[in-house]
Amino acid sequence: MMYLPLVSNKSPNIQQKPFLSSIFAEKFDLLNNGLIFVIYIMTLYKRKMEKYVCNLCGYIYDPAEGDPENGIAPGTPFEDIPDTWTCPACGVGKEHFEVFR
Numbered sequence: 378m379m380y381l382p383l384v385s386n387k388s389p390n391i392q393q394k395p396f397l398s399s400i401f402a403e404k405f406d407l408l409n410n411g412l413i414f415v416i417y418i419m420t421l422y423k424r425k426m427e428k429y430v431c432n433l434c435g436y437i438y439d440p441a442e443g444d445p446e447n448g449i450a451p452g453t454p455f456e457d458i459p460d461t462w463t464c465p466a467c468g469v470g471k472e473h474f475e476v477f478r
């Protein structure tokens with residue numbers, strides 16, 4: 378099936394296209410889309426992996442580390458922590474945390 382265009386006269390345009398440049402165009406397109414995708418993922422990742430700081434005691438929640446002692450697995454974004462979770466240092470709720478910059 379793959380070699381059909383070579384013997385088919387239904388698609389004569391294929392042979393007239395500058396072969397190399399069409400390959401380049403294709404690769405460039407892939408590269409372009411790939412880059413956009415990577416940037417999109419990085420943006421998502423960055424947003425999700427923001428650290429949060431406790432307003433009361435200064436404890437910093439790092440999503441990369443999580444809070445395993447309190448059942449929060451490493452890699453858990455702050456948004457995904459259950460509302461029942463409290464600051465491991467001073468015991469206040471999530472509402473007392475803000476994005477750490």
Ligand SMILES: [Zn+2]
Pocket residue numbers: 431432433434435436464465466467468469
């Ligand atoms: Zn605290």
